[in-house]
Amino acid sequence: MTERRHDRAFVRTFFTSPTAIEGEEDSAKMLRRAAQLRGMQAPDVWVPDNEDATAPSMRDEGAQNIIDVVSEHGADFPGEIHPRMVWHRDSPGTRYQGFQHMLKIADPEKGAVEHIDGFVIPEVGGIDDWKKADEFFTIVENEYGLEEGSLAMSVIIESGQAELAMRKLRDEMGKPENNLERMFLLVDGEVDYTKDMRAITPTGELPPWPELRHNTSRGASAAGCIAVDGPYDDIRDVEGYHERMTENQAKGMLGIWSLTPGQVVEANTSPLPPKTGSWLLDVDGEQVELESEDGVEVYDGDRMSLEASDGGYELRVGSDTRTLDEDELHEELLGLTSYVPSMDDIVDSMEEFEAAKEAGRGAIAMERSATLRIGGTEFDISTDRMWDEATYQAAMTPISLFQDVYENRPDQHEELEERYSTDVVERAMEVGL
């Protein structure tokens, strides 16, 4: 059986901070600031980054800064803390440096390790390279009397080799010579992956790498780990960040890297169900969110229009106009619309299905209806969707995510209750148990 062995079953956000900045009075400034984030601005996993975000010459100081800041602020930090060490599949010197930093940071006398949940290892190669890192974790744990496997290990997938290694993880975990059960996050690192794959795009932007993201999500699923996407560089492009997250969520990759507290807020929120439901209309191939006005869902663009004609309707999409009778129009509009349920809607449906199941019924029809207004003309649509055990289980994912967040992030309770209302939050915490 594939077990999840960590406190968190879901991780929405992976937020990195440089550990030491040259030329600042306090080189740990960014660490100190990040350590004090709370609520939606605080990530599920905070990563003091002693690798790429920190200049090579500052990394010894960075290791010391991690100790100083985490021992001071770690107890109060609401998320998990997983510093990133240096590592490289092709450089024994870099690996040894990473090991030394781990040894230093994990020394219980320094007061940081009790607040540290694990370490992040970048630039891993094949599975045997992962085992080298795991062995260092084991030595560190043994040296300081920590329980074997108690420090989680997360890796950055930024080479073809590492992508291939993920498929072996499940087979290697549990062998007596390693403690790979410590594996926690599989995080894509698309910048270095692009370099390793030697990919080229005309503008220099990153390729989308859909197969990598699928394989990471699958690898996580098969080994009881959690999949996280890499950084989204254009921090001003909030819409683009959300589109990427929506794409990732459809792949089962519910977490993403965040580079700023603003991105943390977006990424903490994105996989949660919306506060209010909304209707989508497929207008000539594009999904348009309808505006809700007094219970009527309104499309007022000019690419689609609807008019009543004698005995029927004329529906125009772009330059194509069709005459339809009432039933045909109903069928057509059902095909063109879809509903994005709110948290409240999802909880309602789940409660309804649970009650039906208790009463011995295995499948029930959930009705969904709306009044649409297209080009001024109103029309009612209504449809049933069958819910069975499988529908119920699939709908459970966002709820389980919510429950995981609510249990592990008391600092977000206020914002979550403000978003959804206390009543909805309470009911959401009870379905599926």
Place this chain on the structure above:
Amino acid sequence: MTERRHDRAFVRTFFTSPTAIEGEEDSAKMLRRAAQLRGMQAPDVWVPDNEDATAPSMRDEGAQNIIDVVSEHGADFPGEIHPRMVWHRDSPGTRYQGFQHMLKIADPEKGAVEHIDGFVIPEVGGIDDWKKADEFFTIVENEYGLEEGSLAMSVIIESGQAELAMRKLRDEMGKPENNLERMFLLVDGEVDYTKDMRAITPTGELPPWPELRHNTSRGASAAGCIAVDGPYDDIRDVEGYHERMTENQAKGMLGIWSLTPGQVVEANTSPLPPKTGSWLLDVDGEQVELESEDGVEVYDGDRMSLEASDGGYELRVGSDTRTLDEDELHEELLGLTSYVPSMDDIVDSMEEFEAAKEAGRGAIAMERSATLRIGGTEFDISTDRMWDEATYQAAMTPISLFQDVYENRPDQHEELEERYSTDVVERAMEVGL
């Protein structure tokens, strides 16, 4: 050498029926009805479904119903019969229950097993989990004096683990400790897969999972099995079902789940070549099928127009108009058009190539020409396509499929001959032999 070890080399349709319905006078009603399907309404593989389609409390009765209905109707059923048992990678109790049902159903004294071709095992995990199921098949066969490996095993791929397992199948088959050569269908189960991968979409619809479908098709190819896509829930959306099948076919996944006899008809027909050929025109990025009127292929939409001007032509696409001379227009229209060959066309081309090969030629040019009418203006196009051995072999796939269908499904002869004419059917049965 990768062998195919089963009677069918192709499976178009995988049709499930609940085995026992609560509250009906005859709980086997649906089974009885399905068992009497014939012709295009009858699937290549019929799956009395003792798992998700049947309530947990009804599954023992379901196993008995399978025995009753299959022993009565199995001899006359035109497709293969592969009941689905309960199974779960994470539940030994469920696995044991599945084993008990198999033992019960396969008892030769009950009269059903002689009509049963195999069993379908859902919710498998890693390859060692597949071996557990295989071992139960072997025990059942041994218990009843059936030949080892004579019961086919099909699995539902509905977890990341199972997706990863497919790549190992080829290496594991043929080891003396198992009989995995019995493997027949690899069937995607996207609802539970989505749950296992913890994917979320805003509307709750299933993600498209293109990589899963590729990997299933590839796994089938490498192990001599047959790839089948999962259920398409929206049974009223015939167009969507066809689009999904066309997509799957381009991945080498020629079979699909069917939930109703209506879907069976569509899915039995979809991978077969069309009765008549047709021309497609790329109109501003969209493929439009031209209407054939007295041998002229007509586009009468308003997004493209063609007019003769002095010494040339004006071709308008959307709001872009270009002036082209005759040769340029010919070249342009060749680029914008493509031809969907009919069964008759394919057989013609193959016969022509076979004759050329017999005459010692390795490659020949096949001409294809048409008169187009765009916005009232007619224009003739003509092009050659080189056929060599590889083209011929690739064109063979739909013909091999047809031949497999024709040989194994006498109940569909009448409908096939009506569709294609007796002459075309006879010639199609002879090419490539």
Place this chain on the structure above:
Amino acid sequence: MTERRHDRAFVRTFFTSPTAIEGEEDSAKMLRRAAQLRGMQAPDVWVPDNEDATAPSMRDEGAQNIIDVVSEHGADFPGEIHPRMVWHRDSPGTRYQGFQHMLKIADPEKGAVEHIDGFVIPEVGGIDDWKKADEFFTIVENEYGLEEGSLAMSVIIESGQAELAMRKLRDEMGKPENNLERMFLLVDGEVDYTKDMRAITPTGELPPWPELRHNTSRGASAAGCIAVDGPYDDIRDVEGYHERMTENQAKGMLGIWSLTPGQVVEANTSPLPPKTGSWLLDVDGEQVELESEDGVEVYDGDRMSLEASDGGYELRVGSDTRTLDEDELHEELLGLTSYVPSMDDIVDSMEEFEAAKEAGRGAIAMERSATLRIGGTEFDISTDRMWDEATYQAAMTPISLFQDVYENRPDQHEELEERYSTDVVERAMEVGL
């Protein structure tokens, strides 16, 4: 550490020629012609093709023709020479024939092998089938006193089995029983792959197989090999060929098959940075290259327009018009534009970053600005892009490719210097060293 073990780290072009044509006075005519290609018309890898391009009855003569033409012209040929032998995973007879041809061609007394860099093996199956071919290479090398592993082996991936085998290559290389370190190119062969996967498309055109191409690129990355895409049949469709190459490059697959010297020119040029930079504008979802007129980047289509209004601007895209103030417009246009840097631009940026690094700075902002003219209205945009070590490394790929080409292909120096200017070429040869 993943090593590259061959002279070339990049291969842009894989050009096949039939080895013997029936009915010609000189059956080696095509070989002789290809052997004399030079400059951009000459491929990085030339493949005298004794398999599919040559009729089965002509293949013994083809092997002799390879000896004759390569011993005469091989010394002067500017690219590498890798003849393709016959092979099939399912046919021992074909494999033995391929072995015999290799033995014949590699005989040092015949004078060809000193100019031959390796052989291409088509139709391979699982990794053990690759080992059979490798063993024949070893025997040939041993027989003639050549160094073990000195003949490179390239394979055509044209089955699901072979696709799966690529993931094992890294694990199998270096085992004492094989010399798989000789592996050089992984070349997709989509025609036969489509047949093996039994895929069907309505018009008979090849499916795009994006996952196969990803997996080939990843397999190459993990094993220090080079990924090459298969043939693009429609040799008149230059635009389509370029689109395919751009897609491939974003996957890290920088090489492609070429069927004609014209395709070789396109494919040799495509992965190199352009001579001049250009701006792209996203017009309603389509990337349009702006025309540069006296330093102004001009969009003069009718799907987007820009007009100054009192205190702001009106930006129309299609039929949607928005009123924006100057800052909003700047932000909007930054989002809609992107820049395709020239070789000169890339070298500039890299030099600037190298200087900054020398001065102890780990990240610098690179400014990019332009004057746009949309519908007659001009507007200036300007943006900074942060460059750090990772950006620098990723930008290195096209430069490394260029350096590899320049070092290995003196016959292309003149054309490259004409394209970029001597100054840019010289600077490009010095960055990153």
